[in-house]
Amino acid sequence: MGTGGATNLAVLERALVASGTELTTVAMRRVDAGGGTGVLGLLERLGIAVLPNTAGCRGAAEAVLTAQLAREALGTSWIKLEVVADERTLLPDVVELVDAAERLVDDGFTVLPYTSDDPVVARRLEDAGCAAVMPLGSPIGTGLGIRNPHNLEMIVAAAGVPVILDAGIGTASDAVLAMELGCDAVLLATAVTRATDPERMARAMRAAVEAGFDARHAGRIPQRFWAQASSPVRDFWTQDTSNPSQADS
Amino acid sequence: MRVLLNGSPQEVDAGTTAAELVVLAGAPPTGVAVALDGAVLPRSRWATVLVEGATVEVLTAVQGG
Numbered sequence: 001m002g003t004g005g006a007t008n009l010a011v012l013e014r015a016l017v018a019s020g021t022e023l024t025t026v027a028m029r030r031v032d033a034g035g036g037t038g039v040l041g042l043l044e045r046l047g048i049a050v051l052p053n054t055a056g057c058r059g060a061a062e063a064v065l066t067a068q069l070a071r072e073a074l075g076t077s078w079i080k081l082e083v084v085a086d087e088r089t090l091l092p093d094v095v096e097l098v099d100a101a102e103r104l105v106d107d108g109f110t111v112l113p114y115t116s117d118d119p120v121v122a123r124r125l126e127d128a129g130c131a132a133v134m135p136l137g138s139p140i141g142t143g144l145g146i147r148n149p150h151n152l153e154m155i156v157a158a159a160g161v162p163v164i165l166d167a168g169i170g171t172a173s174d175a176v177l178a179m180e181l182g183c184d185a186v187l188l189a190t191a192v193t194r195a196t197d198p199e200r201m202a203r204a205m206r207a208a209v210e211a212g213f214d215a216r217h218a219g220r221i222p223q224r225f226w227a228q229a230s231s232p233v234r235d236f237w238t239q240d241t242s243n244p245s246q247a248d249s
Numbered sequence: 250m251r252v253l254l255n256g257s258p259q260e261v262d263a264g265t266t267a268a269e270l271v272v273l274a275g276a277p278p279t280g281v282a283v284a285l286d287g288a289v290l291p292r293s294r295w296a297t298v299l300v301e302g303a304t305v306e307v308l309t310a311v312q313g314g
Contacts, residue, residue, distance in 0.1 A: 002314040004314050025313065027310070027314055028310060029311045030255040032274060039310060073281055073308060
């Protein structure tokens with residue numbers, strides 16, 4: 001679960017605990033930006049590992065420097081790589097993304113890239129040496145869920161690294177679907193932090209991920225066109241019309 | 250002399266180090282990184298003396314993502 005969007009640290013703490021997350025994202029900003037610097041202390045106290053991101057970066061060079069600064073500041077070589085094309089869509093600029101991913105892998109980073117739901121781009125990121133691919137379900141913060149489930153299935157089918165659905169989740173059923181489609185995890189922030197009751201939504205998301213994971217691995221039934229009875233189809237009791245007392249009942 | 254700290258011009262004494270600028274920026278004691286002229290300046294080199302016109306970014310982690 002990400003930390004973005006929570007109104008205060010107390011609300012964030014309750015949501016993080018309820019979600020059961022062991023890894024959470026933070027952003028890198030200028031110290032005078034007044035962005036609530038207490039988040040690191042909170043995560044340390046809760047024993048939750050930090051995953052810095054490159055949110056806000058618009059080109060590969062900017063993202064690479066931000067990742068290097070995050071490594072220096074936080075002592076982790078894990079990076080959630082985000083390179084967005086514009087503020088309106090916040091969609092990944094996949095050309096810059098692949099470039100940045102290659103440079104960061106060469107520099108020893110464990111790269112977790114936020115990408116589009118394009119199976120070809122996912123493959124390019126895996127070829128670049130990324131540790132996972134993190135396709136969007138729909139644009140960041142929209143809560144529109146998974147708009148192209150088939151693309152996600154194709155990414156899962158081809159991937160040799162974990163697939164993490166990142167962005168677009170609105171409610172618990174979206175998280176269930178992501179897991180049923182074969183994702184290894186979901187990453188979400190807004191759906192929880194901007195819910196009316198973040199703690200309760202975090203709990204719902206945790207249950208959803210567990211439910212979707214079990215459903216994926218339990219071997220679901222094939223879908224059929226016509227009904228199929230679940231009760232035995234033999235040894236029916238049948239009404240004997242020759243017996244008046246039974247016929248009247 | 251004048252340097253650029255987090256995008257704002259800053260008048261500092263000659264001989265000012267990166268570490269002193271980090272304090273001036275109001276940075277917390279941990280979770281901070283410095284970029285000097287567009288490249289990471291590792292903490293081990295914060296004693297570096299700044300020159301006129303240096304561009305310094307002091308970053309930390311905030312809620313996000």
